[in-house]
Amino acid sequence: MSPNQQKINLAPAKGKLAILTPGMGAVATTLYAGVIAVKKGISQPIGSYTQMGKIRLGKRTENRWEDVKNLVPLAKLEDVVFGGWDIFPENAYEAAAHAKVLERDLLEQVKDELSQIKPMKAVFDKNFIKRIDGENVKTGKNKLDLAEQLRQDIRDFLKNNGCDRAVMVWCASTEVYTPFTACHQTLKAFEEGLKNNDPSISPSQIYVYAALKERVPYANGSPNLSVEVPALQELSIEMATPISGSDFKTGQTFIKTVIAPGLRNRNLGVAGWYSTNILGNRDGEVLDDPGSFKSKEVTKTGVLDDIFDKTRYPELYGNISHVVRINYYPPRGDNKEGWDNIDIFGWLGYPMQIKINFLCRDSILAAPIVLDLALFSDLASRAGMRGIQEWLSFYYKAPVVKPGLSVEHDLSVQLLKLENTLRFFTNEELINHLGLTYYGVDEGEN
Ligand SMILES: NC(=O)c1ccc[n+]([C@@H]2O[C@H](COP(=O)([O-])OP(=O)(O)OC[C@H]3O[C@@H](n4cnc5c(N)ncnc54)[C@H](O)[C@@H]3O)[C@@H](O)[C@H]2O)c1
Numbered sequence: 001m002s003p004n005q006q007k008i009n010l011a012p013a014k015g016k017l018a019i020l021t022p023g024m025g026a027v028a029t030t031l032y033a034g035v036i037a038v039k040k041g042i043s044q045p046i047g048s049y050t051q052m053g054k055i056r057l058g059k060r061t062e063n064r065w066e067d068v069k070n071l072v073p074l075a076k077l078e079d080v081v082f083g084g085w086d087i088f089p090e091n092a093y094e095a096a097a098h099a100k101v102l103e104r105d106l107l108e109q110v111k112d113e114l115s116q117i118k119p120m121k122a123v124f125d126k127n128f129i130k131r132i133d134g135e136n137v138k139t140g141k142n143k144l145d146l147a148e149q150l151r152q153d154i155r156d157f158l159k160n161n162g163c164d165r166a167v168m169v170w171c172a173s174t175e176v177y178t179p180f181t182a183c184h185q186t187l188k189a190f191e192e193g194l195k196n197n198d199p200s201i202s203p204s205q206i207y208v209y210a211a212l213k214e215r216v217p218y219a220n221g222s223p224n225l226s227v228e229v230p231a232l233q234e235l236s237i238e239m240a241t242p243i244s245g246s247d248f249k250t251g252q253t254f255i256k257t258v259i260a261p262g263l264r265n266r267n268l269g270v271a272g273w274y275s276t277n278i279l280g281n282r283d284g285e286v287l288d289d290p291g292s293f294k295s296k297e298v299t300k301t302g303v304l305d306d307i308f309d310k311t312r313y314p315e316l317y318g319n320i321s322h323v324v325r326i327n328y329y330p331p332r333g334d335n336k337e338g339w340d341n342i343d344i345f346g347w348l349g350y351p352m353q354i355k356i357n358f359l360c361r362d363s364i365l366a367a368p369i370v371l372d373l374a375l376f377s378d379l380a381s382r383a384g385m386r387g388i389q390e391w392l393s394f395y396y397k398a399p400v401v402k403p404g405l406s407v408e409h410d411l412s413v414q415l416l417k418l419e420n421t422l423r424f425f426t427n428e429e430l431i432n433h434l435g436l437t438y439y440g441v442d443e444g445e446n
Pocket of ligand 1: 085132203
C-alpha cells in the first residue's frame with residue numbers, strides 16, 4: 001500500500017446480483033446468452049477483462065500477476081441473474097433469434113434459460129425514439145408515477161429472484177439528442193419536472209432516477225444524455241450510488257482511441273479522418289433517424305476533437321476535417337463494416353495515409369463490455385464509491401468526468417487508471433511506471 005493511501009473496506013459479493021437492462025435487443029440478449037453459455041462450459045468469455053484479464057501487482061522484480069477476478073471480489077457468473085425492460089413483449093430467446101447475432105446452434109443450447117427472461121413493461125416516449133414503436137409500455141399519470149413503477153419493478157425483481165443487489169446497464173435504443181433545460185440542473189427542479197411531465201425529461205433519465213432511488217448503480221451504454229444530467233449526478237452522490245457513461249466503446253471508436261493517441265504521441269500531423277460504416281441491425285435503423293444519429297455523432301466526433309487538441313497543437317491538428325457517417329444497410333445485419341481513411345503528415349509536412357477496414361460484429365464486441373460494467377459497477381458500490389466512476393472510462397466513447405476535468409480517451413491510459421483503481425480497492429501498491437534511478441535512489445522495480 002502506498003503512503004497516504006486510504007484503506008478501502010470492500011464488502012464481499014454475497015448472494016445473487018441482478019443485472020437489469022432497459023432494452024433487450026441485440027446487445028442485451030447476446031450478453032445473456034453468452035453468460036449462460038459460459039456457465040454451461042460451452043463458450044469462453046472472450047473480450048471480458050473481468051473474466052480473462054490479468055493484472056501486475058507489486059514491484060516488477062516480484063513477477064506477481066493475478067487474475068482480475070481473483071484480485072477483486074466480483075460477483076461470480078453463477079450468481080448473476082438477468083432481467084430487463086423492452087417495448088416489445090418477446091422473451092430473450094425470441095429477441096435473440098430476431099437479432100440474428102448468434103448462430104441457431106448456440107441459441108438452442110441456451111433456449112430454456114433465455115426463454116424465461118421476459119421483458120418488463122418499458123417507459124417509452126415516441127418523441128425520443130422515432131423509428132420504432134411497441135406495445136409493452138407502461139402508462140402512468142405523470143413521469144414521477146412512471147419512475148415509481150420502475151422502482152417497484154426493481155424491488156419485485158429482487159424479491160422474486162432471491163437477489164441481494166442489482167445494477168442497471170442501459171442497452172436500449174439511442175434517444176434523440178436533446179439539450180438540457182432548467183429542470184435538469186438540480187434534483188429539486190428535476191423532481192418537479194417529473195411531477196409536471198416536463199417534455200425535456202427522457203425515458204432514459206427516468207430509468208436513471210428510478211435506479212438511483214433504489215441505490216442501484218447505473219451505466220449508460222448509449223450516447224443519449226442521462227448520467228450527464230447534473231440533477232442525476234447530484235442524486236447519485238446523495239444516494240451513495242455509482243454511475244458511469246456514456247456509449248459503449250466497441251468498433252470504430254475503440255480503434256480510434258488506440259491509433260489516434262499513438263499518432264499524437266509521435267507528434268504526427270493529421271489533415272483529415274473520414275469514417276464511414278454500414279450497419280443493418282435495429283440499432284442501425286434507429287440511428288437512421290437524424291435526431292438519434294445526432295446523439296451518436298456527438299460522442300463519435302468528440303473523441304478525436306479531444307485527442308487532437310487544436311489549441312495545444314495548432315500546427316499538427318489546427319485544420320482537421322473529421323467526418324463520421326453511419327449508413328443503415330439491412331443485408332449486413334449486426335455485422336458492421338467500417339472504413340477509415342486517415343490523412344496524416346510527417347517530417348517536413350510530407351503526407352501519408354492509413355486505411356482501416358474493420359469487419360466487426362457489433363454485439364459480440366459490446367456484450368463483454370456490458371458484463372464488465374455491470375460487475376465493476378457492483379464492485380464500486382461495495383467499495384463505497386458514489387457519483388461518476390471515471391475509472392470506467394475504458395469502456396466508453398464519451399467518458400463522463402467530474403465537472404471541470406478534462407477527458408482521457410487514450411485506451412492504454414484508461415486501462416492504467418482502471419488497474420490502479422483495482423489496486424486501490426485491494427490496498428495494493430499503486431504503480432506509476434516511473435522506474436528511474438537517480439541520486440542513489442533506485443525505483444527501477446516500479
Ligand atoms: N453494439 C454496439 O457495438 C454498440 C456500441 C455502442 C453503443 N451501443 C448502443 O447500445 C444500444 C443497444 O444496441 P442494440 O444493438 O442492442 O440495439 P437493438 O435495437 O437491438 O436493441 C435495443 C432495444 O431497446 C428497446 N427499447 C427502445 N427504447 C426502450 C425503452 N425506452 N425502454 C426499454 N427498451 C427500449 C428496443 O425495443 C430494442 O429491443 C443502442 O443504443 C446502441 O446505440 C451499441
